Amino acid sequence: MSQATTVGAPQQEDNRARHRWRVLSLVAAGFVALSAVRIVTGQHTITSPGTIQAMLAFAVPIGLAGLGGLWAERSGVINIGLEGMMVFGTWFGAFAAWTSGNPWVGLAAGILGGMLGGLIHAVATVGFGVDHIVSGVAINILSVGAMRYLSVLYFVEAPGGGAGQSPQLPEFPTVGAPFVAGALGGLAERNWFLLSDAAGVVIGLTTGMSAITLVALLLLPVTYYLLWHSRFGLRLRSAGENPDAAESLGVNVYAYKYVALLTSGGLAGMGGVFLAMVASSVYQEGQTGGRGYIGLAAMIFGNWRPGGLAMGAGLFGFTDALQVRGQGGAVHALLLLLAVVLVAVAARQWSRGNRTAAVVSLAVAGALTVVYTVTDTVPEELVIASPYITTLLVLSLASQRLRPPAAIGRAWRRRAS
Template sequence: MTVTSTRPDLTPPTTRTRRVPRWVWVVLIAMSVPLVAVLAETPDLTSEGLTGATLRFTVPILLAGLGGLWAERGGTLNIGLDGMMIIGSWTGAWVALSYGPWAALLGGVIGGAFAGVFQALLTQNLGVDQAISGIVVNMMAIGLVRFLSSVTFAEEPGGSITQSPTLEQLPLVSLPGAELVLGALAGQGILFVSDAAAIMLGLVTDVSVGTLLAFSLVPITWWVLAKTRFGLRVRATGENPAAADSLGVSPYRIHYLTQGISGALAGLGGAYMVVVASSLYREGQIAGRGFIGLATVIFGNWHPGGVLTGSLLFGFTDALRTRQEASVNALLLLGAAILLARCVWLFAANRRKESLWYGAFGLPVLLWYLFGDGVPSELVSIAPYLVTLVVLMAAHHTLRPPAAVGVPYRRSEE
């Protein structure tokens, strides 16, 4: 007698392909940059100076992204990151005037944390929609720092209602012997080897202590969220606050804590802007970096490593604005290569419809580079935001946000 198995067929369909990990694409893109620099005759793309600038532009976005990560893993949507960075930049500058740059970091943390707790108060106690409360924090921050500057910085020599006096910066550190070894390799003109040496030189020489502190928060965040009891409670609340509540974990307490941590990290990013990225507080210097930080959370699929990757990408494009115009034009070639390579890979994976979209964008970009007049200066200034849009469009298929993000929780309703 023949026995027919009732087990479901778990064999994947033949058209299904294994998804390439995102870090593989990042490595391939990083390796293609030296080739683009040679083909486009733009050595600045792999220079020590651009690497250092990338680090400085990356850190504020990274800290805002980590702040957004904490809030959303705990189940709350934090659109107020930009306002928290603004408040942190002002409080950091105000503290720095009297107590120096190290105290400025603490001042930024405290200022941002207060803003985060204020937003939690609006959402948890007053029932304000989470998106609306974020907008309130952003708008309130702009007016608040203008008023505070009028009664503080405007009274100081060299200050005004829109900026602080010059502030002391955090010290710079370098790896001993790096200039001797890596500098010699960077000057040899060997493809990949010299480029890698120049990039490494920018990573280990004249680096602010504040930069090292910011990057150390990435593994710390991962460890706390993934390996500690508190992190487990945060993740449980972000996925199912009712279930967490039934096990004795207060979602309200977690929301307050994660919003406070979120604001503290964003405020630290604001303080970084005034004692590392520049030497004073200036109105408008945050320039929407809180929103780009929120985009890195989505790009990074709500993981600290992904937030770091996204921050480096956006920081790189942001740093290019301050460099040679030819370097920005070279990005057209890099972008075309990435889009067309993705098109070919999807076509080979039998995902024809998706591949056509990438080809439809990649081919015009390549033609723009070959026959166009370069990137207009107006587009150069918005390059980080265009990259943000393109990356989020490309990454939306793999996103898996915490289930309870943005959903208000009321114990009486359960």
């Protein structure tokens, strides 16, 4: 046993190193392609500091929802109810911040509200063995009706409030390094290949950042450490891979699933607070706009890992930022970028012997190139739908390399002793 462990550890470390190298190479190649598309199309706002700041603002709630899904599904529980848990977070966070006048009180209440949703999901799926999808859908339906009732009860009579809206909410403080903009601002405006793009990204990521955004970014390495480099994380992941074996080794599988779902709900609730108090300054009914589902898609795209999840959330946030900022020309330029990506996908599929997939990817890339050539912009409806189209495309491209936890979705029951 010890010899196998001694032999296997270097191999696992080597596999992790190769995986990190592939991820870094992919990010670098994507950045080069994006810069090249910006130069060719003349859409210099694609990597401007303003676009990067908007991307971060849209990516954070998606990433938090995705992190919530990651915790739940690594323990073996499918969490379709992320959307509803975000709704709980938006309302409870807004109510606590409004009554106390303190945004941090609102953040704590929003996290607790999301944890309430996670607890409901845990009791239903872990305690009573209810189907995970049914429980999640029920939470999404329950959250909308319950928060509507509470809004009518508390917000209607408040100044500036209503049946579907809260009064004005206090803001979180901002953090950043404003001297970076002064040092790199001139370089970002020169529109040079790669250099200006890098300057725009650095300025966007270090200027005018909400404090809750910084907390959300720090949660990525914290999650990675806890789940992959601690005894607690090993036991939690074992509950999602082989709960019978974990139970036989003394792991309390029920307890770890409960902890995972409470954490999942808390993270989703934090994403809801971000939507109500950072992305906006009031709670509004329907504020989540499906971001819980997109967060779940980002988690699947990331193959149930924090690094891939961050890439997926950034991608979805980027397309969302472009459409909200009204940059139809930039979305039009992304058609060319998508064509380049599909050519790369076709080459990879061909090298693996998947001739049909390669031909289909090339055909779609050719069609996108033609559309880009014969048009100057894209319809406004397509611009608005671009984040959701991106979700479908990314999931279809990533589907062949996915490896979910082995026991995910299983209604596990402890064996009678």
